Amino acid sequence: MTQPTTANAASRGFLTEGGKYPGLLGWIFSTDHKRIGLLYMYSVLAFFLVGVTLGVIIRLELIAPGETIVSAQTYNALFTVHGVIMIFLFIIPGFPAIFGNLFLPIHIGANDVAFPRLNLFSWWLYMAAAALILISLFTGGGPPDTGWTFYVPFSAQTTTNVPLAAFGAFVLGFSSILTGINFVTTVHRLRAPGVYWGRLTLFVWSLYATAWVQILATPMLAITLVLLILERLLGAGLFDPGSGGDPIMFQHLFWIYSHPAVYIMVLPAMGIVSDIIPVFARKPVFGYWAIAFSSIGIASAGSLVWGHHMFVSGMSDMAILVFSLLTFIVAIPSAVKVFNWVATLYKGSISLDPPMLFALTFIFLFSIGGLTGLILGSAATDVHVHDTNFVVGHFHYVMFGGTGFAFFGAMHYWFPKIYGRMYHKKVATLAWGIMFTGFNILYFSMMILGLRGMPRRYYDYLPEYTDLNRVATVGSWILVAGLLLMFVNLIRGARHGAEAGGNPWGGLTLEWTLPSPPPAENFATIPVVDHGPYDYDRVSPPHE
Amino acid sequence: MNPSLITTTEAVDRVFLYIFGISVILLLAITAVMVWFVIKYHRTRQPQPQPSPRYNLWLETAWTVIPTLIVLSMFWYGWQGYTTLRDVPENALDVRVTGRKWVWSFTYPNGRTSDILVVPVGRPIRLDITSEDVLHSFFIPAFRIKRDAVPGMHTFEWFVASEPGTYDAFCAEYCGVGHAKMITTVAAKPDQDFEEWYEQEPSGEADGHEEGRQLLASHGCTGCHSLDGAKMVGPTLLGIFGREVTVTTNGVERSLTVDREYLERSILRPRVDLVKGYPPVMPPNAGLSPEDLEEIVEYLQELR
Ligand code: HEM
Ligand SMILES: [Cu+2]
Numbered sequence: 001m002t003q004p005t006t007a008n009a010a011s012r013g014f015l016t017e018g019g020k021y022p023g024l025l026g027w028i029f030s031t032d033h034k035r036i037g038l039l040y041m042y043s044v045l046a047f048f049l050v051g052v053t054l055g056v057i058i059r060l061e062l063i064a065p066g067e068t069i070v071s072a073q074t075y076n077a078l079f080t081v082h083g084v085i086m087i088f089l090f091i092i093p094g095f096p097a098i099f100g101n102l103f104l105p106i107h108i109g110a111n112d113v114a115f116p117r118l119n120l121f122s123w124w125l126y127m128a129a130a131a132l133i134l135i136s137l138f139t140g141g142g143p144p145d146t147g148w149t150f151y152v153p154f155s156a157q158t159t160t161n162v163p164l165a166a167f168g169a170f171v172l173g174f175s176s177i178l179t180g181i182n183f184v185t186t187v188h189r190l191r192a193p194g195v196y197w198g199r200l201t202l203f204v205w206s207l208y209a210t211a212w213v214q215i216l217a218t219p220m221l222a223i224t225l226v227l228l229i230l231e232r233l234l235g236a237g238l239f240d241p242g243s244g245g246d247p248i249m250f251q252h253l254f255w256i257y258s259h260p261a262v263y264i265m266v267l268p269a270m271g272i273v274s275d276i277i278p279v280f281a282r283k284p285v286f287g288y289w290a291i292a293f294s295s296i297g298i299a300s301a302g303s304l305v306w307g308h309h310m311f312v313s314g315m316s317d318m319a320i321l322v323f324s325l326l327t328f329i330v331a332i333p334s335a336v337k338v339f340n341w342v343a344t345l346y347k348g349s350i351s352l353d354p355p356m357l358f359a360l361t362f363i364f365l366f367s368i369g370g371l372t373g374l375i376l377g378s379a380a381t382d383v384h385v386h387d388t389n390f391v392v393g394h395f396h397y398v399m400f401g402g403t404g405f406a407f408f409g410a411m412h413y414w415f416p417k418i419y420g421r422m423y424h425k426k427v428a429t430l431a432w433g434i435m436f437t438g439f440n441i442l443y444f445s446m447m448i449l450g451l452r453g454m455p456r457r458y459y460d461y462l463p464e465y466t467d468l469n470r471v472a473t474v475g476s477w478i479l480v481a482g483l484l485l486m487f488v489n490l491i492r493g494a495r496h497g498a499e500a501g502g503n504p505w506g507g508l509t510l511e512w513t514l515p516s517p518p519p520a521e522n523f524a525t526i527p528v529v530d531h532g533p534y535d536y537d538r539v540s541p542p543h544e
Numbered sequence: 545m546n547p548s549l550i551t552t553t554e555a556v557d558r559v560f561l562y563i564f565g566i567s568v569i570l571l572l573a574i575t576a577v578m579v580w581f582v583i584k585y586h587r588t589r590q591p592q593p594q595p596s597p598r599y600n601l602w603l604e605t606a607w608t609v610i611p612t613l614i615v616l617s618m619f620w621y622g623w624q625g626y627t628t629l630r631d632v633p634e635n636a637l638d639v640r641v642t643g644r645k646w647v648w649s650f651t652y653p654n655g656r657t658s659d660i661l662v663v664p665v666g667r668p669i670r671l672d673i674t675s676e677d678v679l680h681s682f683f684i685p686a687f688r689i690k691r692d693a694v695p696g697m698h699t700f701e702w703f704v705a706s707e708p709g710t711y712d713a714f715c716a717e718y719c720g721v722g723h724a725k726m727i728t729t730v731a732a733k734p735d736q737d738f739e740e741w742y743e744q745e746p747s748g749e750a751d752g753h754e755e756g757r758q759l760l761a762s763h764g765c766t767g768c769h770s771l772d773g774a775k776m777v778g779p780t781l782l783g784i785f786g787r788e789v790t791v792t793t794n795g796v797e798r799s800l801t802v803d804r805e806y807l808e809r810s811i812l813r814p815r816v817d818l819v820k821g822y823p824p825v826m827p828p829n830a831g832l833s834p835e836d837l838e839e840i841v842e843y844l845q846e847l848r
Contacts, residue, residue, distance in 0.1 A: 021791070053844060068794040071777070071823075072722070072723075072724065072777055073721050073777065073823040073825065076718075076721060076723075078718070080600060082597055089552070097770055141824065142823075144706075144716075145720070145721075147718050148598060151717075151718070153678045153679070153695060154678040154679065154718070154719060154720060156679065157677075158720065158825075159815075159824045160674065174721075215773070241694075241695050241696025241697065242695075242696065245841070247695065247696075248693060248694065248697075262765065281585070281593070282592075282593040283593050284598045286599070286600070287598075287600075287604055288599070290599075290604050312681060312690050312691050312692050313692050314691070314692050314694050314697055314699045317626075317630060320626070321623060324622060324623060324626075325619050328615040328618060328619040329618065331611070331615050332608065332611050332615065334606070335611045336604070336607060336608055336611075337604075337773045338574060339607040340604075342574060342577055342578050342581065343603070345578065345581035345582065345585060345596075346581060346585070346596055347585060347590075347593060347596040348581075348585050348590070348593045349585060349587045349590045349591060349592055349593045350581070350582055350585045350586050350587060350590070350662055351586075351587045352586070360578060360582070362579065363574070364574075364575055367570075367571055367574055367575075371567035371570065371571055372567075374563050374567060374615070374618055375560070375564070375567075376619075376620025377619070377622070378563060378618055378619065378621070378623075378625075379565065379622050379623055379625070379626035380555065380556045380559040380621075380624075380625025380628075380629065381556060381559050381560050381622060381625070382622075382624040383556065383629060383688065383689060383690050383691075384556055384685070384688040385688075386559075386690060386692065386716070387681060387683075387684075387690070387717060387718075388716065395824070402599045425638055442820070449774070452685065453683070453685025453686075453712070453714070454717075455683065455714050455716040455724075456716075457718045457723060457724075458723065458724035459724050460724040460725070461711060461724070462727070465751040516819070526607070527821055536593060537593075537595060537598075
């Protein structure tokens with residue numbers, strides 16, 4: 001086992017060396033998986049901040065009944081663009097493209113992904129698609145106002161710039177498919193000697209399951225969006241009952257991709273949580289195979305439950321019976337994961353460093369998201385809460401409270417590895433506390449509003465919903481204050497933080513055997529791995 | 545009301561209670577164990593981890609099988625509740641619900657139409673729902689019912705009001721700029737009051753303007769156009785006749801004075817001339833009868 005060192009002061013590993021071209025060109029044309037990972041990180045985070053800004057404006061409009069700061073039409077564009085950005089530009093590419101790129105090859109002892117140039121091409125596709133989506137906001141009939149779900153017949157009739165935005169999402173799909181193909185191949189072909197399947201980190205397992213969903217489900221989205229574009233540009237009539245089409249068929253097509261996409265969003269988050277907890281509890285993960293196989297279980301069973309978005313659509317009762325049953329079945333592997341994570345803490349030696357705080361918070365917030373999901377899976381109760389603020393609260397708990405907080409956890413976990421420096425831990429903990437408070441105030445209020453009957457996508461509401469809307473808006477300010485503090489702390493840390501050393505957390509996985517930041521060529525010689533990623537009971541971590 | 549009849553509210557609330565009850569217990573249990581472990585095994589108290597197994601078949605089996613049983617019971621209970629929502633009681637009164645941007649209208653068996661849903665207390669109501677344009681969804685929170693209004697298709701839901709009173713009804717499926725205004729009222733009246741309302745002729749011809757105003761309301765115009773000068777999604781209709789407006793026609797901007805011809809064109813084919821400063825969202829009214837159109841234009845001429 002090689003001894004990690006801190007890269008010497010002049011060279012900061014892949015951050016400064018290895019580009020074929022100087023300066024910015026050395027980044028945007030780099031085929032180094034780490035540089036591509038960082039390119040993704042900066043672009044995805046930029047869109048995340050745009051999405052957050054739009055979210056805050058949405059909440060501001062809702063501070064009082066009636067029109068307060070934006071008109072109805074602007075509001076509709078706001079939540080549409082907020083949703084499109086958060087889903088397609090932040091949360092779907094977030095984990096695989098950023099942290100998968102940065103650490104999947106290192107976790108299996110490889111020097112890069114299987115197809116480095118294809119990898120760079122994926123990033124370019126992502127940027128091109130993002131540009132298309134941005135252009136769609138300012139051209140044609142103005143920003144799309146369909147909601148991120150693009151439901152027909154509305155999306156076929158509105159005068160706003162739907163085709164271009166849909167085309168942007170279509171191109172993004174290809175970026176996602178290519179990343180998936182790259183990762184599946186990499187995991188199959190490039191594992192270092194000794195990294196057999198039972199020694200893969202759970203993060204890699206989760207990316208592997210995700211990659212299959214990306215490859216198999218994304219083409220459905222592509223087809224759906226092409227049909228929508230045909231419907232609009234050629235009046236194809238596929239979804240128009242007047243021409244023998246069927247608007248409900250669009251919903252099936254849309255959700256056949258978009259429900260599995262929820263697992264693209266959440267599986268890698270579960271993977272990183274499974275990796276963080278053992279490190280900070282100094283314990284082998286409990287139930288390795290149960291966690292690994294539950295990822296596969298979620299990925300496959302999760303492909304069969306899309307109909308639970310359509311219980312009131314007019315779909316047949318028979319279909320509702322089946323989709324409701326299957327939905328409850330997918331809840332089981334998620335529960336199994338939660339139990340195994342908690343069991344990993346047992347008899348450990350636990351430190352509550354920021355990554356661990358975020359990981360444990362993931363468990364709590366994701367549990368709320370999952371348990372409220374049971375309300376949505378049950379046919380009787382879904383009828384009441386469907387398309388209300390309850391759903392909006394629920395999916396923010398899953399995607400933001402779950403995946404978002406795991407994402408922040410991953411940032412704090414790998415930060416010292418990426419930049420070779422450490423952020424201020426106390427400030428990070430404070431930022432966590434503020435975000436956690438704001439988050440719950442915001443979205444718990446929205447769930448209650450939904451239970452009391454307030455529909456979603458309403459810029460105006462009846463006076464009886466005023467109090468909780470106001471509370472939720474204040475919650476959004478607290479949440480954003482925490483977010484800003486977190487980002488400022490991280491940016492300061494990247495520039496001025498103390499040297500972090502090769503293995504600040506005492507991790508056992510391969511990235512912690514490398515200097516921080518890792519060299520451009522990860523491993524001088526491909527390592528031979530002789531222990532599992534969580535063998536705290538057999539080996540001690542490589543130390544600084 | 546037939547005392548053995550289970551209302552939709554009761555059927556759904558039971559399921560809420562069951563699922564929320566178990567969920568709260570589970571959440572508290574998981575969180576408590578997590579917090580307890582974090583405190584007990586904190587590194588300040590436990591500098592070194594203690595040996596413990598990496599796997600336990602019994603535990604894994606238990607926490608797979610028990611949740612499975614729990615979720616299956618939830619599924620079944622939820623399904624039972626749902627069948628209540630689908631089983632319309634025998635003697636239900638049939639009311640047709642039509643959604644269009646952005647109003648609901650209700651048609652009763654005797655042909656009476658209304659833009660609020662008036663129902664007799666204690667009598668089950670079966671709603672036969674459809675849409676004239678895009679998707680909508682007819683949602684009455686108090687009765688826990690919701691069903692999409694789909695163009696070209698008829699869906700249904702039922703409910704029974706056990707108390708007299710008024711309840712809100714919303715459009716829950718996003719349908720464009722007037723979505724949040726697509727709200728109406730369910731008025732539950734005692735039998736006699738209902739009968740009286742039901743047999744009454746819909747429009748009172750009080751001041752000769754009543755009919756025009758009602759037509760505007762029932763065609764959803766007033767969802768976006770005020771009659772009192774207030775700015776809403778669209779321009780106000782107060783004093784519209786003879787007003788100078790700037791419109792874009794085929795991409796070219798021009799000014800004109802509002803006359804009968806312009807009013808008729810703008811009502812039937814609103815995308816032809818787009819008024820500057822307003823979003824191009826008004827739906828065409830191709831189905832408007834010539835008499836109604838005439839009536840509306842007459843009314844607008846006098847609205848000042
Ligand atoms: C500070 C952060 C955020 C705030 C204040 C916020 C606020 C909101 C609000 C109030 C809505 C509901 C709009 C309505 O129904 O009228 C909404 C919708 C939505 N949000 Fe967020 N949100 C935030 C972050 C996120 C994140 C991180 C994600 C995804 C990972 C996300 C994804 C969505 C989606 C998909 C919708 C639905 C849009 C639609 O209805 O088409 N949001 N958000
Ligand atoms: Cu509607």
